[in-house]
Amino acid sequence: MIRSRVRHSPGRTPRKEWGGGRCKDAAHPHIGFTGQGEPEEGNTPTPGWLWAFSAILVVAMVYYLVRFGGSFSVAAHEVEQPGLAAAQRSTVPVKGDEVFSAVCGACHQRHGRGIPGTYPPLVASPWLLRDTYSPIRIVLAGLYGRIEVNGAMFNNRMPPLGDKLSDEEIAAALSHARSSWGNRALRITRSDVKSVRESSPLRGPWTPPELEMAPPPSMRPGNVP
Numbered sequence: 001m002i003r004s005r006v007r008h009s010p011g012r013t014p015r016k017e018w019g020g021g022r023c024k025d026a027a028h029p030h031i032g033f034t035g036q037g038e039p040e041e042g043n044t045p046t047p048g049w050l051w052a053f054s055a056i057l058v059v060a061m062v063y064y065l066v067r068f069g070g071s072f073s074v075a076a077h078e079v080e081q082p083g084l085a086a087a088q089r090s091t092v093p094v095k096g097d098e099v100f101s102a103v104c105g106a107c108h109q110r111h112g113r114g115i116p117g118t119y120p121p122l123v124a125s126p127w128l129l130r131d132t133y134s135p136i137r138i139v140l141a142g143l144y145g146r147i148e149v150n151g152a153m154f155n156n157r158m159p160p161l162g163d164k165l166s167d168e169e170i171a172a173a174l175s176h177a178r179s180s181w182g183n184r185a186l187r188i189t190r191s192d193v194k195s196v197r198e199s200s201p202l203r204g205p206w207t208p209p210e211l212e213m214a215p216p217p218s219m220r221p222g223n224v225p
């Protein structure tokens, strides 16, 4: 006899599934579970389809882990980010001739001789060569008004580049200009630019007379020598 099957025949008290909860009301035959008898523990074997389904699940899980688990390596979570690439690039030394050509050369020309009447020359220019801080100040904050360079007059405007170029880029571009086309002057370092930037915080463009009168940054109060 199969225990789980409900037997119901005239004159007999129906049996409930799970073996044996008997309906006490014989005149009122029920089919199936009535709630009047507690189900009892049986030992029906696990059906074959459940085994098969479990096996498929396990295979699917293993496949997923092998395919997408990244060998459980921490590196699997390191997504390549644009910021990271930029940070790595910044460790590559900045090339002065490249910055000069890309930025300064647009006006002062790649050969540094400028354009007569419009952009002053950097070749043999005392503004560029006589000290380290004046050219840094010009590049950081810009310059406007009448200026004489090697006997020629200019009255134009150079935009501030302090927020567009890093200390390193400014140092590299100025060092390139100070050592090219026959110019011979000391290299300008990144820390030179940094200390000038810190000693003269945000300000508008210089005029040539202002620039000549301004003391060197090391003489300013609060400047780190």
Ligand code: HEC
Residues within 6 Å of the ligand: 100, 103, 104, 105, 106, 107, 108, 118, 119, 120, 121, 122, 125, 126, 127, 128, 135, 138, 139, 143, 144, 145, 146, 147, 149, 154, 155, 156, 157, 158, 159, 161, 170, 173, 174, 177, 208
């Ligand atoms: C948009 C054009 C422009 C760019 C870009 C530019 N300058 Fe100038 N620069 C000028 C002008 C114009 C003057 C003169 C301003 C005036 O008439 O008062 C000048 C003046 C100067 C001077 C002082 C005068 C001289 O001829 O020595 C220096 C030094 C200088 N620039 C360096 C640079 C450097 C270095 C860069 C790049 C980091 C640069 N400039 C980028 C237009 C520019």
